[in-house]
Amino acid sequence: MDKDDNGLEGVVAAHTVLSEVDGAAGRLVLRGHAVEDIAGRWRYEDVLALLWQDFFAPLPAASDLAQALGRARAEVATLLRADDRDVLADLPPVEAMRALLARLPDGDDLPTALRLVAAPVVFTAAVLRGKAGEAPVMPDAAAPHAADFLRMVSGRPATQAQAAALDAYLVTVADHGLNASTFAARVVASTGAGLASAVLAGLSALKGPLHGGAPGPVLDMLDAIGSADAAARWLEAALDRGERLMGFGHRIYRVRDPRADALKKALRELARVGGVEAGRVALAEAVERAALASLQARKPGRVLETNVEFYTALLLEAVGLPREAFTAVFAAGRVGGWVAHAREQVQRGRLIRPQSVYVGPAAEASPAGTSLPVR
Structure with missing residues (x-):
């Protein structure tokens, strides 16, 4: 059955263990956990440990993964340059963050994955402070991820309630089936390009107003x-x-x-x-x-x-985040899912190469010895 005019709706493009989206029942399940049961109770680091299991060997326990993510934030911050404020000042936050994210090298290991999750919060915070004429606040590697993000934005410690609220959001949006950005990430991952390329593809799809801009x-x-x-x-x-x-x-x-x-x-x-x-x-x-x-x-x-x-x-x-940065904050949550889908695609899938149906004009016949007109 031809589905190409319906945005591939109804076409199965992957089998995944990561999330189930049941639109008829209004249910979202992340690896066996209903999203409403874990949002507000789990930190984002806990969801990373859930989504990434079996995709990295060895994968540390959630507490150790949280510490490794803190160290990754500190590593990513070293990529910030003194002239970033001038170079990126006129770009929307998500586009500035995308430009900075491109500084990360490709790879398929756990350190690469952690840096990719760390990057959106470090870079978004730096971009927002730059637009306000303020210097970046360096990460606190010992702090929880959501709390450190808010501290890097505002320059002061977040309250426990603010950090818990942001954690609830990041958990809620961490993964959501084969949405446009996740599919884009899986397509790029299927080529063997690497995690950074897959995440950049996901981010580029997310910034479209029909996906992450509302x-x-x-x-x-x-x-x-x-x-x-x-x-x-x-x-x-x-x-x-x-x-x-x-x-x-x-x-x-x-x-x-x-x-x-x-x-x-x-x-x-x-x-x-x-x-x-x-x-x-x-x-x-x-x-x-x-x-x-x-x-x-x-x-x-x-x-x-x-x-x-x-x-x-x-x-x-x-929690103090400006509305012009909401798409970048969405990316900070969804990036963990993009990484998981990219790893799943590489481990269990193959090159994604769908077919198209040609509906253009028929080939023009040319007499022998003549050439087609240049158009």
């Missing part, structure tokens, strides 16, 4: 609405203009995105300890209720539920 506009929408009592009126007017409501609907999920609930829970926990304004959370929940009601009334034949982007935006804002 959380920031959620905050733009909330800012424009302003108050809970204005939500329904604003949303109805946006739908009248044919605009998409950011943070609602998903290509795969036909029910509520399970990651949205995991992040909503993490945001509420952050609000409980004073890490986010209660009014901001109340506004978001009012907008969510009004949006779901409007979408159900206008499009009763479609399921357009809250997706991961909606509460991602609120959570990342609450």
Whole structure:
């Protein structure tokens, strides 16, 4: 059956042990663990140990892997140069981070993988500080990964609640089936190019607005609405203009995105300890209720539920990360999954080489002794 006009939807391109995405049931499972059961309880380092098992030999225990990741952050920081601020100042954070990431050499071993996971947080933090006219903050190799990221951005230690909230986000987005960026990483890995090349391919796909670029506009929408009592009126007017409501609907999920609930829970926990304004959370929940009601009334034949982007935006804002950096932060979580898929592809797969169907003009016949026109 020809699927090429549907973005390969329904085509099986890999068999994986890493994650199961069940859109009909609203379920995301990472190697036997439902995402809502581990988000908020596990650190990102724990998920790396889960996803990477069997792909690196030997793979340290989660605690030792966390220490190795800390050392990798320190190693990556040595790649920063004095003139980076001037060279990268005009680039969006994700593009600046991509340029810096290209400094890492290719390889397929565990040290390479750890440096690739360390790089997005080290480079994103340095880029953000550079844009603010401040010098980079060097990593603390002994600190947990999420906490160190926030410290490198702000220049001060993160609270335990902030670090836990960011960990919940990184865990939630670590892997999600064969999405566009993961597929891109697997295609490059299948050529034998190496982990750095595969991760750069994944990052390049992620920065596209149809994949990783939507959380920031959620905050733009909330800012424009302003108050809970204005939500329904604003949303109805946006739908009248044919605009998409950011943070609602998903290509795969036909029910509520399970990651949205995991992040909503993490945001509420952050609000409980004073890490986010209660009014901001109340506004978001009012907008969510009004949006779901409007979408159900206008499009009763479609399921357009809250997706991961909606509460991602609120959570990342609450821990002090600017909205223009949200795609780069997404990459900081998804990179662990890209590495795992790249290793799985090399170990268990072969060169990915699908076929295409030619629909162009037929070959032009040329009389003997003549040449085709130059076009």
